Amino acid sequence: MLGVIMTDAALSPDETDSMLRHAVNRSFNCISVEGHTSTSDTVFLLANGAAEHEPLYDASRSALQSAVDDVAMEMAQAIIRDAEGADHFVTIDVCGARSRDDAHTIAKAVADGPLVKTAITGNDPNWGRIVSAAGYCGVELKEEDVSLWINDVLIYESGAPTEYDEPALSQSMRDNRDVSIRLQLTHGNESVRFWTSDLTAEYVRLNSEYTT
């Protein structure tokens, strides 16, 4: 993956660096198809200064940051929408964590869990596979600290499965390419939004038949 973002803004190298890091931490660093990164995965922000403006004030710098964030997000999500063999585009929100690192670790474990991915492929709102992935990722966690929504339906509350219309929720997963998973913890105020794809037989076919 090679990503290039260009602007004619006049930014110092330090401004460019911090603007790109901010954008990448909320976009390219929050996606995963199957967890496999490449030595060539790189994102550039090129600022040639052709606009020849005065040094940026806070307001204009933060408008530019928003624009760079938006472009990075669109590019990162496009990778997931284009993931090999994917049937679903999955948005994972982890909220109420002790730290952003904790939230990221949980989100990535859920995203990369093949049993989570295949459950989504099968349109199965399987709380057990999602909650256990959060449980094995290394973040200290008790069952009762966790509540879970899929497509805004609460299916697991404070450590126990809820009563809900399971066929309707499964049908909504079948009818929509986009699926949302929200894990709410009781630990703190930090959160992360993460994106992933599901795991299909077509993914296996593409990656077992292709030879370098």
Added chain:
Amino acid sequence: MLGVIMTDAALSPDETDSMLRHAVNRSFNCISVEGHTSTSDTVFLLANGAAEHEPLYDASRSALQSAVDDVAMEMAQAIIRDAEGADHFVTIDVCGARSRDDAHTIAKAVADGPLVKTAITGNDPNWGRIVSAAGYCGVELKEEDVSLWINDVLIYESGAPTEYDEPALSQSMRDNRDVSIRLQLTHGNESVRFWTSDLTAEYVRLNSEYTT
């Protein structure tokens, strides 16, 4: 997964505990189907003392340790041989690491990498997917520190692919259920042996159609 090993040896609780940990660290803690552990994964060693022997000397204790190790290994490998939809049983040796933890981290990243698994499914001796999994797992590593064998054929040496008979190696992967991967590092003297399965369309079918 619930594993139970029984002996009529007369062991103290401390002896039993340390004997089981030794066995589990080289068996159940060195297998992975897809990385997903369960809250119920448990191994017991039960020693009822019915043999009523004298306290064990070093030689007899180490004979018993070997027997417990062997049983634990056989049980752990049986899980991998029985993995859902698996076409291949893969033994991964990581040698020459700085620490056993480093070797374990690399072995587990290679084992759990879906692109590594699907390459094996496709009988593709794909050095790039294996070496890059070692590269992204967090252990400090340069390409030139790594050499790689598949089924005892050297395919990547000190950071560069070798010349070898690729069709013959691919055929040996097609003809044999068992595949061996050996990663040799230049960092130290620690090593780990790890076992995993490949990733097939049948794995996806089983885990997307099954609902809890």
